[in-house]
Amino acid sequence: MTVGLVKHIIRFVLLILLQVWVLDNVSLGGFVIPYAYVLFVLLLPFNINKSLMLIIAFFTGLIMDFFGNTLGLHAASLVLMAFARPAVLNFYFPRIETQPGDEPGINKLGMGGFIKYAFSLILIFQIALTFLEVFTFHHFFALIWQSVLGAFATTFVVLLLELLFARRNKRRLQ
Amino acid sequence: MRNLLLFLVKHQFVVLFLILEITAFILLSHSFSYQRSLTFNAANDLTGNLLKTSANVSDYFKLSEENQQLLAENATLRDMLPDRQPLVDSNQYSPDSIYSYIPARVIRNTVNHHDNFILLNKGKAEGVTKETGVLSPQGVAGIIIGVSEHYSIAMSLLNQHAKISARIKKDNQLVNVIWDEDNFRDGTVVDIPSHLNLESGDTVVTSGNSFIFPGGINLGTIVSYQKSENRSLNRAVLRFSTDFNSLHYVYLVKNLRKHEQEKLLEEAEAQ
Numbered sequence: 281m282t283v284g285l286v287k288h289i290i291r292f293v294l295l296i297l298l299q300v301w302v303l304d305n306v307s308l309g310g311f312v313i314p315y316a317y318v319l320f321v322l323l324l325p326f327n328i329n330k331s332l333m334l335i336i337a338f339f340t341g342l343i344m345d346f347f348g349n350t351l352g353l354h355a356a357s358l359v360l361m362a363f364a365r366p367a368v369l370n371f372y373f374p375r376i377e378t379q380p381g382d383e384p385g386i387n388k389l390g391m392g393g394f395i396k397y398a399f400s401l402i403l404i405f406q407i408a409l410t411f412l413e414v415f416t417f418h419h420f421f422a423l424i425w426q427s428v429l430g431a432f433a434t435t436f437v438v439l440l441l442e443l444l445f446a447r448r449n450k451r452r453l454q
Numbered sequence: 455m456r457n458l459l460l461f462l463v464k465h466q467f468v469v470l471f472l473i474l475e476i477t478a479f480i481l482l483s484h485s486f487s488y489q490r491s492l493t494f495n496a497a498n499d500l501t502g503n504l505l506k507t508s509a510n511v512s513d514y515f516k517l518s519e520e521n522q523q524l525l526a527e528n529a530t531l532r533d534m535l536p537d538r539q540p541l542v543d544s545n546q547y548s549p550d551s552i553y554s555y556i557p558a559r560v561i562r563n564t565v566n567h568h569d570n571f572i573l574l575n576k577g578k579a580e581g582v583t584k585e586t587g588v589l590s591p592q593g594v595a596g597i598i599i600g601v602s603e604h605y606s607i608a609m610s611l612l613n614q615h616a617k618i619s620a621r622i623k624k625d626n627q628l629v630n631v632i633w634d635e636d637n638f639r640d641g642t643v644v645d646i647p648s649h650l651n652l653e654s655g656d657t658v659v660t661s662g663n664s665f666i667f668p669g670g671i672n673l674g675t676i677v678s679y680q681k682s683e684n685r686s687l688n689r690a691v692l693r694f695s696t697d698f699n700s701l702h703y704v705y706l707v708k709n710l711r712k713h714e715q716e717k718l719l720e721e722a723e724a725q
Contacts, residue, residue, distance in 0.1 A: 301508040304564070311566050311636065330467045338474045345481075347505070348564075349571045349607065352481030359478060363471045412482065414568050414614075 284325065284381050291445070292340070295320050300347050303437065312429050315354075316437040317344065318405055321362055322398055323385055323445070326378040330366055337362035350413070357408035361401050368400050386446040398438050403431040502561065502605035505573060509561045516702055523703075527591040553668050556580055556706040558588075563610070565638035565698045570610040572596050576706060577604040585666055587707040593672035593695035594618065594660060595704055606706075612638050612698055619664050620673050622650070623657040631658065631673055631692060638698045640677065646688040652679040658692055665712045 299317040306314060321337050341355035348354070369376075369384060372393065386394045406427040414423065462469055562573040576582050578601050586598040588608045596608035596616070609616055611633055618631045620643070627650055633641045643658060656676040662669020672695040679690040709715070 300504065313566060331470045334467070334470050334474055338478070341478070348567075350567075350569070351484065352478040356475055356478035356482060359471065359474045363467075 288320075288324070291323070292320050295441075296340075296343060299344065304348070308429075308433055311426055312433050314433040314437040315344075315405070315409070315430075316434060316441055318358065318361065318402060318434065319398075319438045319441055321358060321365070322401060322438065323383045323442070325380070326369070326376075326382050326384060327380045333362050333365070334359055353409065353412055356412055357405050360408045361405040364404050365401060368397060372396055372400075386442055394442065395435065395439065398442075399431060399435045402434045402438065403427065406430040406434065502573060502575075502602065505562045506575065509559070513702075516700075519700060520702055523591050523700075552709060552711045554708045554710055555589075556582065556708065558582075558606075558704050558706050560701050560704060561605070563698070563701050565610075565612055569614055570612040570638075570698075571599075572608040572610050572701065572704075574598075574606050574608060574704065574706070575604070577601050577606050579603055581708070582606045582706055583708070585712075587667040587709075589667075589671060589705045589707055590696040590701055591703070592697065593674065594667060595696050595698070595701060597666060598706065610698065611641060611694065611696070618667075618673065619661040620658050621661045621669075622652065623659050623670075625650070628661055628663070629658070635691075639693060641674065641692040641694055643676065643690040643692050644687070646679075646690060648681065648686050648688055650688075651681075652676050652690055654678055665709050665715050667707065668709075 295317040299315065303314050303316055308314075317340070320340060321333070324333055324336065337358045338355050341353075341358035342351075344354040344358075345351045373389065376388075378388070382388055384394070384397060389397055407424070410423050410427045410430065556576055558574040558576040560572055561575050562571075564570045572588065572595065574582075574588070582598060582601050584598055584601060586606075587594070588596040588598065594611060596610040596613075598606050598608045600607040611618065611631075613633060616633055619628070620631045621628050627647060628645075629643050630645045631641055631643055635641060646652065654676050658673045658676065660667040660669055660671040660673060674692045674694040674696075677691040677693045679688070681688055
């Protein structure tokens, strides 16, 4: 239990630092930024209390907002993503068997399963983020396109990081 | 009452979701208006220190580029020296003693959001106040909207809420400059009177009408101008003279008589 908690806290700090120091300075084609820190919420254990997860998502988003000077923007988007998480997991993996502490990562869902799961939630996050940032439906299709591109970029970086995390976990088991 | 409590506990996931979203939206709506963002102090020392660490590292990679910019600026300043230019245009180069300049370093700067901000390493301790102008070596960069003890945060020109009073250099006509483009190199000149004929390459400078910037500071050059038949005020695309993507060292320009000027204006308007 405590080992799991420490692991999540370390992962949280690493992801926030990676986001602020590196990824926020990356911008592909002008407007596309990979927001890989959302991996932290994606990898919270299956059996976590759902309300606790919402609160964690809210404060994680708020911390990003402090760095980006966008108070409320990431918090609102990440809470929406966390809200959708149980439904998305249930939709793709209705009969999955889990132990307490298991995470919805590559080890548990498999490569294809993880990509489906991560991309769906990241797309929800990116659409919310893009539309809330400009707060208009004026350029609807341009904004949708921007969200999809952002979701691809984020999923790509999330996948790389998860491969890194998952490999380390496996090595520890051996 | 008991039923209500039971209902809330049963649906706590949804209820909590709604509460958190509403909180986030209230925070978000506050950060929308420019006036409120002036009161909200985003430049806090903790995030400032953390971001400075990464700025320290990236400094080394920018040294050669920085040298080039400083050399170019030196050259411009040297051109202004009296012996090189005996006929000084008194409008432009009169030593405006009411402005004082503070050099500062950019710790964090974005160009790819719809509202971009610049975090700087000078704050209250160095005499920075809200609504201080930020100048890059090439021209206008932004306006300070928040200060903490050792840091300040500026609204970049690349911000939906930025609007700068400007004039066309060749005929001194007043216009406004905003940013509604999807890229960090171009802005928009609005409120151009229809009788004006602009050509690409025309220079746009600050008007000096606001109390923030001195007049005659470069904003950029006109890239394209399309006159419309049925409108009285036209728009043109402006190429910013400041390269926001390589912004590194800036000057904060402080109007020492701003308070006095504003007070006088208020009195006149009150009458």
